[in-house]
Amino acid sequence: MAxxxxxxxxxxxxxxxxxxxxxxxxxxxxxVYRSFVDCDPAPSERLQLxxxxxxxxxxxxxxxxxxxxxxxGFMQAQPSGMRVTIYHALPSTTTLxxxxxxxxxxxxxxxxxxxxxxxxxKIFDLSGVRQNEGNLAEVSALAVHPxxxxxxxxxxxxxxxxxxxxxxQYFDTRHLLIAVNPNRIEMYESLLFFxxxxxxxxxxxxxxxxxxxxxxSLDLRFAPTVLERVYAxxxxxxNLHQYFTKICLPNLMLPNRRYFTTNDPVLTPELLDYFFNVxxxxxxSLDQRKRVLLHSIYDLPSYRDILPALPDSGEGVLxxxxxxxxxxxxxxxxxDEAGSRECEFTVQVIEVSEYGFQxxxxxxxxxxxxxxxxxxxxxxxxxxxxxxxxxxxxxxFNGFYGFRVGEPDLIWRKFVNALQKGRTHEDLEHATLYLx
Numbered sequence: 001m002a003x004x005x006x007x008x009x010x011x012x013x014x015x016x017x018x019x020x021x022x023x024x025x026x027x028x029x030x031x032v033y034r035s036f037v038d039c040d041p042a043p044s045e046r047l048q049l050x051x052x053x054x055x056x057x058x059x060x061x062x063x064x065x066x067x068x069x070x071x072x073g074f075m076q077a078q079p080s081g082m083r084v085t086i087y088h089a090l091p092s093t094t095t096l097x098x099x100x101x102x103x104x105x106x107x108x109x110x111x112x113x114x115x116x117x118x119x120x121x122k123i124f125d126l127s128g129v130r131q132n133e134g135n136l137a138e139v140s141a142l143a144v145h146p147x148x149x150x151x152x153x154x155x156x157x158x159x160x161x162x163x164x165x166x167x168x169q170y171f172d173t174r175h176l177l178i179a180v181n182p183n184r185i186e187m188y189e190s191l192l193f194f195x196x197x198x199x200x201x202x203x204x205x206x207x208x209x210x211x212x213x214x215x216x217s218l219d220l221r222f223a224p225t226v227l228e229r230v231y232a233x234x235x236x237x238x239n240l241h242q243y244f245t246k247i248c249l250p251n252l253m254l255p256n257r258r259y260f261t262t263n264d265p266v267l268t269p270e271l272l273d274y275f276f277n278v279x280x281x282x283x284x285s286l287d288q289r290k291r292v293l294l295h296s297i298y299d300l301p302s303y304r305d306i307l308p309a310l311p312d313s314g315e316g317v318l319x320x321x322x323x324x325x326x327x328x329x330x331x332x333x334x335x336d337e338a339g340s341r342e343c344e345f346t347v348q349v350i351e352v353s354e355y356g357f358q359x360x361x362x363x364x365x366x367x368x369x370x371x372x373x374x375x376x377x378x379x380x381x382x383x384x385x386x387x388x389x390x391x392x393x394x395x396x397f398n399g400f401y402g403f404r405v406g407e408p409d410l411i412w413r414k415f416v417n418a419l420q421k422g423r424t425h426e427d428l429e430h431a432t433l434y435l436x
Contacts, residue, residue, distance in 0.1 A: 030190035034230070037191065038152035039161075039243040041236055043251055047155070049162040050253040052097040052107065053266040053424075055274060060104035061097050061141075062088075062275070068143035072181075074211055080279045083141070086286065087111045087119065089276055091265030091297065091324040095141070096166065098159050105148050106155040108163055109141035110171060112263065115293045115322050120179040124197045124215035132219065133397075134174025137167060157243070160192075162252050164244050168220050170255060172262035172328050176218045185214040191240065193226045194218045255425065259378040259415060260329045264425040272298075273306040283308040297322045300423065325419045325428070327352060331359070331375035333387065335366070347401075349375055354416045355405045357387070358394050365389050365401055373403075375412075383412040 021032050052058045062082035069075040069083050087093050092114040098106035111118060118126075118138045129136060148155040167173040178188060182201050188194040197215035227241035236242065255264050267275075276282035283306075286294070291308045298307060299321055328350060335343040345365055351358040357375075366389065373387035386406030394402040405412070418431035 029186065033187060033190040034234075034238070037157075037234075037238045037240060039157040039237055039240060040154065041243065041247050041249075043154070043158055043249065045251070046101050047158060047251045048099045048253065049158055049249075049251055050097060050099070051255060051264055051266065052095040052104075055271055057097055057099075057104060058095065058266075058271070058275065061095055061107035061143075064104060064107055064145060065141050065143045072211075074181075078280070082275075082279065084275050084280050084282055085119070085141075086276075086282055086290065087116065087140070089267065089272060089282065089294070090114055090116060091267070092263055092326070094166070094171065094264055096159065096162055098144075098155050098162075100148070100155070103145075105145040106159045107141060107143055108139065108159055110137045110163065110167060110173070111140055112137040112171060112173065112326075115297070116290065118177065120177060120213075120215055123202050123213070124179065126177070126197070128197070129175050129177070129217050132175070134219075134221065135172050136175045136177060137171060137173040138177040138179075139163065140178075158249065158251060161244055161247075161249065164220075165252065165254065170257075170262065170264075172326065174220050176220060177215065178217075179213045179215050182212055182214050185216060188216060188218075192218060193223065193230075257378070257425070258429050258431065259381065259418070260327055260376065261419075261425075261428065262326045262328050265324055266424050266426075268423055269302050269306050272303070277306060293322065297324060300421065302423065323351065323419065325422070326350065327377075327419070329375050329377050331373055333365070333371040333373050336370045336372065347373075350400075352412075352416055352419065354408060354413060357403050357405065359401055359403060360399050361401060362399065365392070367392065370406070377411065377415045381411055381415065383409055383415065385409055385412055 021029055024032065052061050059082065062084050066075070066078060066081055066083040070077050075083060088095065088109065090111070092112045093109055095107060095109045097104050113136045118136070119140065120138055126136070142159075144155050144159070167176060176194075178194060180188065185194075185196070189196075194216035195218070197217060202213045202215070224241065224245050227244065231239045231241040277284075283294075286308055288311060291310055294307055295310060328348060329352075331347050331349055333345045333347060337343070345361055345363055347359040347361045347365075349357050349359045368388065368390065370386055370388050373385050375383050375385070377383055385408055388404045388406070389401045390404050391402040392398075392400070394400040408416070414431055418428050422428050422431070
């Protein structure tokens with residue numbers, strides 16, 4: 001095959017520029033990278049960013065990802081033409097997509113910590129990140145269509161903004177984690193101020209076909225301050241602080257939730273079957289532990305026939321049930337034994353059942369004293385119940401308490417039934433259907 005001289009010359013020029021930049025001191029290199037930022041505060045109406053939820057959207061994301069990973073040498077070409085991992089099967093993973101005139105042209109996935117862990121925790125030590133409070137999520141599966149890779153970030157920056165807003169406002173995430181090729185890590189360090197988990201490079205990362213990888217994290221609680229310090233005097237199209245934290249893009253379709261849940265599962269039994277049994281062998285290749293965990297997550301009859309079989313019918317191997325929906329509901333307690341305001345406490349409910357819940361409180365709570373708990377379950381859903389704190393360190397950390405609920409009211413029972421019997425985010429909009 002004849003070599004295109006124009007493409008060969010362009011490749012040579014790009015290689016020469018990269019070498020010149022690489023020879024600069026670190027701060028100078030980072031300044032050069034930041035000079036390439038071009039974030040349009042008013043992108044075309046032809047661009048739409050949303051959660052991928054239909055079979056067509058998800059398949060387009062997985063195909064785009066497959067082609068990008070094969071091209072980069074991060075995976076071998078698959079018969080399905082898609083890159084679908086077991087993490088995509090989890091309700092704690094959200095796949096975002098960018099569409100141009102209805103065509104998927106960009107995608108990125110956020111994998112929040114679950115019973116399956118993270119891809120990168122197999123090779124990177126996360127103990128330093130875990131010392132700070134807050135949930136962790138791994139940024140993974142980033143791909144942009146080839147026809148938009150030379151347009152100054154026309155797809156990449158809106159996709160990153162969507163990821164930032166979703167993670168901070170909807171996904172209950174404080175720490176973002178990445179594992180990227182060494183030749184790309186400085187983009188994340190210079191533009192977004194990710195910090196490396198370790199100084200060295202992992203030479204063989206199984207999740208990327210054995211390619212080398214560098215791990216890094218970003219604390220979203222302090223990110224706005226860092227971004228403002230560096231970008232405050234930049235012009236609007238180069239000011240990532242303003243772009244991420246101040247500008248509202250009408251192109252972003254953020255989720256509309258009835259309840260204060262923190263994830264948006266979209267996989268019906270039909271979609272799980274299509275992507276992990278029909279088009280790929282994702283379920284068949286799972287080991288026993290992951291099969292058990294999958295059954296403990298999707299514990300509804302409608303999923304049973306499409307999940308991978310358990311050994312010996314699964315008797316005696318199932319562990320605790322893992323919820324499909326996580327929650328973050330503000331509330332306050334008032335002790336029944338006293339009427340003064342000093343006996344009122346603010347809590348954050350993070351897990352619920354019909355006769356119990358788990359909550360976080362900054363103040364020490366008294367145990368084994370009944371209280372009146374007012375919990376805001378959604379925008380217009382408020383439940384008032386009797387609650388008794390029965391244990392502290394409920395999940396092994398200070399500030400977390402396990403509560404017993406007295407007779408739950410109708411709003412509480414409706415909420416719990418919706419979470420237990422709902423399959424996807426859309427199901428929670430019809431919560432009354434699940435009230436026994």
